[in-house]
Amino acid sequence: MGFVDKEFIARGLRRSSTGRFLLWILPWVALLVFGLYSAGLCLVKGLNQTNMDNRFAFGHWIFLDLAVIALGAGAFFTGFLLYILKIDELRAVINSAVVIGLVCYSGAMAVLAVDVGQPLRAWFTFWYPNVHSMLTEVTFCISCYLTVLLIEYLPIVLRNRKLRDVPSFLVFEHELHKLVYVLAGVGTFLSFFHQGSLGGLYGVLRGRPFAFREGLAVWPSTFFLFILSAAAVGPSFILLTTWMVEKLSRKRLVRPAVFGRLARVSGLLLAVYVLAKAVDTLVWINRTSPETGFQAWQYYSWKPFGTWILFAEIVLFGLLPALVMLTPRLRAHTGWLVTAAAMACCGVALNRFVMTVQTLALPTLSFDPYLSYFPSWQEIGTFLAVVAYGVLVYSFSFRYFNLFPEERELRLEAAAQEEEPALAGRY
Amino acid sequence: MLPWNYGFDWNASHIIFLGAFYAVLAVVAATLAAAAIRSWHALRAGKAEAIRWHSDFESLPDGDRVCRHVLTGEFHHRQCPNAFCCGECATHANLIGRHPLPKVEEPEEEVCGMAFPLNRFYHRGHTWARLERDGTVLVGLDELGKRLLGQPDKLLLPRPGRQVHANGTAFQVRRRNAKVRVLSPVDGKVVETGSAERGWYLRIKPESNNVKAFQHLLRGAEIKPWILREMERLQLALTDEGASPALADGGVPVADIAASYPAADWDAVCGEMFLQG
Numbered sequence: 175m176g177f178v179d180k181e182f183i184a185r186g187l188r189r190s191s192t193g194r195f196l197l198w199i200l201p202w203v204a205l206l207v208f209g210l211y212s213a214g215l216c217l218v219k220g221l222n223q224t225n226m227d228n229r230f231a232f233g234h235w236i237f238l239d240l241a242v243i244a245l246g247a248g249a250f251f252t253g254f255l256l257y258i259l260k261i262d263e264l265r266a267v268i269n270s271a272v273v274i275g276l277v278c279y280s281g282a283m284a285v286l287a288v289d290v291g292q293p294l295r296a297w298f299t300f301w302y303p304n305v306h307s308m309l310t311e312v313t314f315c316i317s318c319y320l321t322v323l324l325i326e327y328l329p330i331v332l333r334n335r336k337l338r339d340v341p342s343f344l345v346f347e348h349e350l351h352k353l354v355y356v357l358a359g360v361g362t363f364l365s366f367f368h369q370g371s372l373g374g375l376y377g378v379l380r381g382r383p384f385a386f387r388e389g390l391a392v393w394p395s396t397f398f399l400f401i402l403s404a405a406a407v408g409p410s411f412i413l414l415t416t417w418m419v420e421k422l423s424r425k426r427l428v429r430p431a432v433f434g435r436l437a438r439v440s441g442l443l444l445a446v447y448v449l450a451k452a453v454d455t456l457v458w459i460n461r462t463s464p465e466t467g468f469q470a471w472q473y474y475s476w477k478p479f480g481t482w483i484l485f486a487e488i489v490l491f492g493l494l495p496a497l498v499m500l501t502p503r504l505r506a507h508t509g510w511l512v513t514a515a516a517m518a519c520c521g522v523a524l525n526r527f528v529m530t531v532q533t534l535a536l537p538t539l540s541f542d543p544y545l546s547y548f549p550s551w552q553e554i555g556t557f558l559a560v561v562a563y564g565v566l567v568y569s570f571s572f573r574y575f576n577l578f579p580e581e582r583e584l585r586l587e588a589a590a591q592e593e594e595p596a597l598a599g600r601y
Numbered sequence: 602m603l604p605w606n607y608g609f610d611w612n613a614s615h616i617i618f619l620g621a622f623y624a625v626l627a628v629v630a631a632t633l634a635a636a637a638i639r640s641w642h643a644l645r646a647g648k649a650e651a652i653r654w655h656s657d658f659e660s661l662p663d664g665d666r667v668c669r670h671v672l673t674g675e676f677h678h679r680q681c682p683n684a685f686c687c688g689e690c691a692t693h694a695n696l697i698g699r700h701p702l703p704k705v706e707e708p709e710e711e712v713c714g715m716a717f718p719l720n721r722f723y724h725r726g727h728t729w730a731r732l733e734r735d736g737t738v739l740v741g742l743d744e745l746g747k748r749l750l751g752q753p754d755k756l757l758l759p760r761p762g763r764q765v766h767a768n769g770t771a772f773q774v775r776r777r778n779a780k781v782r783v784l785s786p787v788d789g790k791v792v793e794t795g796s797a798e799r800g801w802y803l804r805i806k807p808e809s810n811n812v813k814a815f816q817h818l819l820r821g822a823e824i825k826p827w828i829l830r831e832m833e834r835l836q837l838a839l840t841d842e843g844a845s846p847a848l849a850d851g852g853v854p855v856a857d858i859a860a861s862y863p864a865a866d867w868d869a870v871c872g873e874m875f876l877q878g
Contacts, residue, residue, distance in 0.1 A: 180778070185872040305608050305615060318625050325633065338656075338878075341649040342640065348652045349643065350636040360628050576660070583662035586873075589841035 182336050182574050186582040188425070189573050199569055202562045209559020212552040213288045221291065223552040232530050234549035235289045238557050239282040240372055240526035243316070244400070245519060246282075248408030249275020249323060250358075250365035255409075255439065257358035263435050266428045269330050269577045270419070271412050276323045277567050281560035283320060288556055308375045315368030322361045326354065330575050366401055373400025376529045383466035384473050385533040387458060395454045396529070402450060406443035407522040409436040410495075410515035417512050419572065426588065427578040430508075437511050441499025444518055448492040455488065468538075476544045479532050487528060491521025650769025654784070657878030658684040664834065665876060669819060670696055672826040685725055685768065687817040702821045712828040714853030715744035722818035723827070726784035726876045728771060730818060731801075736810055738787050740771055741801035745831060746783070749874055750776045751857030758794040758802060765791060765805060767817065772802055776859055779871040786818055831874070838873040842866055 179192045189195070216223045226233045252271040256264040287293050300317075303310040331337065332347035370393065376385040377394025387394040413436040420427050459470040474481045498504045498514035505511055537544050571577055609615055643652060658666065668679040669687065675696055687693040709718040717723070721731040727746030731739045742750065755775035765771050771785035785805075793804035807814055819827055832854075842865035859867050871877070 180868075185877055186869045303608060305618070311618070314622055318622070318629070322629060325629065338653070341653075342644060344656070345643045345649055345652055346636060346640040348656055349639040350633075352639075353632050353636055356628065356632045360625055360632075364625060579660065582660075583664075585841055586662050586664065586837055589837050592840060 182334060184335050184574075184576045184582075186585070187576065188585070195569075195573060199566060202565045202569070205562035206559050206566065209555050209557070209562060212555025213284075213559060215552050216288050216556060217291065217293065223550060225547060225550045225553065229545055230531075230534050230547045232534060233547055234553045235285050235557065237527050237530040238560075239285055239289075240530065241523040242278045242282050242560070243372065244369070244404040244407060244522045244526060245411040246275045246278025246408070247365060247369060247404035248410075248412040249278075249326075250319070250361045251405050251408040251439075252412060253326070253354075253358035254362040257355040258362065261435065263432055266432045266578060266580045267412050267416055267436070269575070269579070270416060272323065272326045272330060273568055273571045273577060274412065274415055276320075276327050277564040279316060279320045279323055281564055283316060284563075285556060285560055308371045308378065311371040312368050312375070315364045315371065319361060319364040319368065322357050322364065325350070326357055326361070329354070330571070330577070333576060334574055365404075369401045369404040370397040373397045373529075376533060379533070380466075382533050382536075382538060383463055383468050384536050384538075385529060386462065386466060387454065388462055395450075395457075399447070399451055399454060402443065402447040403522050403525060406440055406447045407518045409440040410444075410499075410518040412436055413440070414512060414515045414519060415568075416578075417508070417515075419568075423572070425581060426584045427581050429580065429584070433508070433511055434505055437499040437505050437515065440515065440518060441496050441505075444492060444496035445500060448488060448496055451488055451492065455484070473532075473536055476536060479528075479535065483524070483528060483532070487521060487524050491517050491524055495521065647764065647766075650766040653770075653878075654768040655684050657876065660878045661876060664837075665873065667830075669693070669823060669827075672819075672823055672830060673702075674826070675700070685817055688813050693816075702823065705821045710824045710828075712825050713832055715748070715828070717744060717824050717828065719821055719824065722786060722815050722820050723824060724768075724784060724786035724818055725827070726768075727831075727874065728783055728786050730786035730805075730815065732810065732815075733804075736806070737792060738789065738805045738807050739795075739801040740786060740803040740805055741795075742783065745828065745835075745854070746875070747797075748854050748856055748858050749835075749871060750774050750779075750781065751859045752776075753797070756797075756802075759791050761791050761793060763791045765789060765803070767814075776871070777867045779859075779868040781871045781875050782877060783875060787814060835870075835874060838870045839865060842870060 179195075183189050190198070212223075224233065249271045252264050252268055255261045256268050287296060290296070290299075299310070299313050303313075329347045329351045332343045332350075337343045338347075373396035374394055376382075377387040377389060377396035379385045385396070387396050389395045389397060413433055416428055417433070463470045463473075473479070474484070495514035495517040498510050499518075504514075531547060535545055535547065609619070643649070663680060666680050668676060668681045670676050670693070671679050681690075683689045705719055708720065709716050711717070721729045723729050723743055727743045727749070729741055729743050731741075733739060753774045753776050757773040757775075759765065759772060765785040765788070767785055767788045769785055770782040772783050774781045774783060783802075785803075787805060787807050788809075789805040789807040791803055792806050795801040795803065835854075835858075839862060842862065855861055862870075
């Protein structure tokens with residue numbers, strides 16, 4: 175078994191024994207099984223298995239879906255930076271970014287399928303679309319982008335050592351890789367639109383003045399803020415996951431310069447986002463909200479959604495990590511860098527939570543009560559299945575595909591350093 | 602959602618939305634189709650081996666891709682941009698034109714106790730090519746290659762009549778857990794197969810006996826600095842595998858290096874030394 179497994183692992187990469195690998199994936203498989211059972215209950219018995227109701231039509235799933243899709247934006251944005259803007263340093267993480275994007279988008283689609291229900295009628299959304307709904311744009315763009323991600327994942331799979339022995343796979347991988355910049359361009363176009371549409375979804379809710387925003391033509395400001403925030407945290411999430419994989423596998427996978435580059439890009443975009451978000455919030459407090467008959471302070475009088483949440487979203491998880499990532503001295507310390515990246519990721523998740531759950535919890539009519547919501551175990555279980563699925567896909571990809579092309583070279587460099595520092599410069 | 606289907610109106614927003622959607626689908630489908638068609642043409646034209654080499658070369662660490670003119674000291678640092686196809690390299694042509702390789706008087710170069718006859722050309726994947734009087738080319742493993750593979754567990758030689766490509770697979774060797782594709786130094790058709798005992802493995806009728814067909818191979822004064830560098834690379838690969846040979850002390854590689862390092866991942870070591878991806 176061990177020998178057979180080794181033949182699938184790229185030459186020169188060190189991976190744990192088959193036994194240890196099986197031990198690692200076992201709890202995730204168990205979690206996946208539990209999650210699939212939860213999802214099965216929701217699909218078979220219906221949404222009465224959840225704590226969602228007519229008021230909380232969007233709950234835990236949509237909040238986490240939005241967060242995961244924002245974090246998965248690292249795939250399109252890294253592709254954009256590498257293939258369109260030609261920032262070659264990022265070649266070191268592009269494969270990992272594609273896997274993360276694929277996991278995030280396919281996981282989000284799976285949860286959406288459970289949320290929408292009636293999977294046998296899933297095609298209705300394409301055949302009988304509501305052309306007035308932002309969700310239609312989201313569905314179309316996410317489906318297309320998932321297809322693009324699957325095609326981008328294909329060369330990574332076909333580069334597997336065993337599969338490369340088949341000449342047609344080898345040649346197809348080579349030819350497809352030559353055209354990957356086209357896919358990167360299409361992916362960027364699709365991602366911009368669906369990230370924007372997800373934000374627009376909330377911005378157009380006239381009946382929910384907490385979320386309603388003015389904007390440009392048919393696009394509310396949330397359309398642009400969602401694009402910007404996703405592009406800003408995508409590289410942070412790639413940085414964070416790469417660091418985590420380095421720690422878990424106890425291997426050097428990329429050069430520090432790659433972390434630095436990801437942090438600079440993320441920090442810069444995050445700073446722009448924080449500025450835009452601050453301006454948007456000021457306009458909303460002083461104009462949009464009062465015009466709808468609500469003073470902004472009213473929204474924050476419902477506990478636990480106090481003004482702390484606004485502070486946390488903009489300053490603590492926005493401005494602060496942006497400053498850390500833009501300060502060369504702090505960026506030079508991995509600890510600061512990783513903390514800042516994690517904070518930026520938390521910030522985008524908090525933003526999606528606020529837009530989804532806080533928006534629906536707040537009363538808007540005089541007879542409306544303030545409602546809180548906590549997901550049922552079936553809802554949590556379903557999402558845990560996505561987490562387990564993500565870990566499993568990433569673990570298998572890390573083991574059998576060359577996700578970090580510099581790994582082999584970094585190992586040799588370390589060996590040269592160990593052997594004789596004079597050799598190190600030559601290798 | 603199609604123009605003749607539910608909910609569609611001939612207005613600007615529907616046309617723009619659908620137009621963008623179909624354009625995306627068309628681009629994705631066209632990209633896949635283009636890749637498939639180009640692959641089909643490449644396979645028909647027998648380019649699989651060349652593609653494998655280019656793909657392998659790109660995945661090699663920087664230290665394995667140094668230009669031959671770094672070996673001779675003409676550059677301090679330079680990565681080969683042409684996958685060791687020096688015939689396509691303007692810099693190589695320029696340098697060779699200005700500074701031809703110095704003549705070496707001895708019939709063979711001895712490096713680290715290994716003999717490298719100078720009447721042949723050497724490929725950086727540790728094969729040699731010797732032009733025979735009858736116009737054929739003999740291909741064998743160089744001394745370091747032989748010592749790395751020792752006594753092969755299995756040898757897979759191509760049948761006579763088979764076409765081989767420069768930098769493509771010449772023959773395959775299995776030693777311990779290592780599956781090595783030994784790279785061919787020249788293009789041509791296999792006319793006869795040899796063995797370790799005969800000192801060569803393939804007799805090839807080359808596509809051309811022109812000097813250009815051998816331009817990418819090392820020769821003469823290039824051999825010694827190349828082998829010294831290869832010894833450093835070997836030392837590094839073994840160190841990486843937890844073994845620390847003291848080659849710098851003037852030791853000579855044993856006849857079967859694989860047997861001396863039973864714990865090392867020989868597949869990884871051979872991968873480095875035989876330029877495998």
